[in-house]
Amino acid sequence: MTYSTITGLGFYVPENVVTNQDLTQYMDTTDEWIRERTGIEQRRYFTYGKDTNASMATAASRMAIDRAGLQTSDIELIVFATITPDYFFPGSGFLMQRELGLEGIGVIDIRNQCSGFVYALSIADQFIKTGMYRNILVVGSEIQSTWINKSTAGRGVAVIFGDGAGAAVLQATEDPEHRVLSTHLHADGRYAEDLYRS
């Protein structure tokens, strides 16, 4: 039986560090409150003119591919999760594909909010299990700092978000000891309106 396994991970974070103390300029909060509730000490915000959703994803992907010991040309499919694409269309996955020089292979852009990367991983896992592909790039990239409400009204949400990208290379394996065990997708639309209001 063919399974999927993660053989390389990569990340990119922008240079711009925003500490909890920095956030107190915009909202009524404290370093202590944020650390106690979330464990977060700092986050990164993108630099305008340098970082884009696709450029961050490209950097993270190059690292993941390198760590997997693969060439970029070995990648057969990209599954790209984001809710903050550079454009409404084309999706950032296609922009990243161009950056990586992988024109011609399939790209699936998905937007499943916080669970996007898990959904992307699950999609890649299914394609590998069916034998369709053996090397898949799974990416999550977000620029959240442009939409979060940094005033006191939005503090419950704003303190946990930042910008950055992560990538994983999934490869086919016959080794049952080192594999993605299983993935199970669930969602609950009943809370959609609450999230919209926040």
Ligand SMILES: CC(C)(COP(=O)(O)OP(=O)(O)OC[C@H]1O[C@@H](n2cnc3c(N)ncnc32)[C@H](O)[C@@H]1OP(=O)(O)O)[C@@H](O)C(=O)NCCC(=O)NCCS
């Ligand atoms: C961070 C978090 C875990 C803290 O949970 P909590 O400890 O239960 O705290 P609450 O959010 O219920 O807020 C408790 C109090 O702290 C206040 N508070 C909220 N954010 C604050 C902040 N950043 N600094 C100071 N006080 C804050 C609230 O206004 C509330 O005050 P009140 O009791 O006077 O009304 C929670 O706010 C959270 O999950 N936020 C993220 C939600 C989100 O983004 N979800 C989408 C991701 S998919």
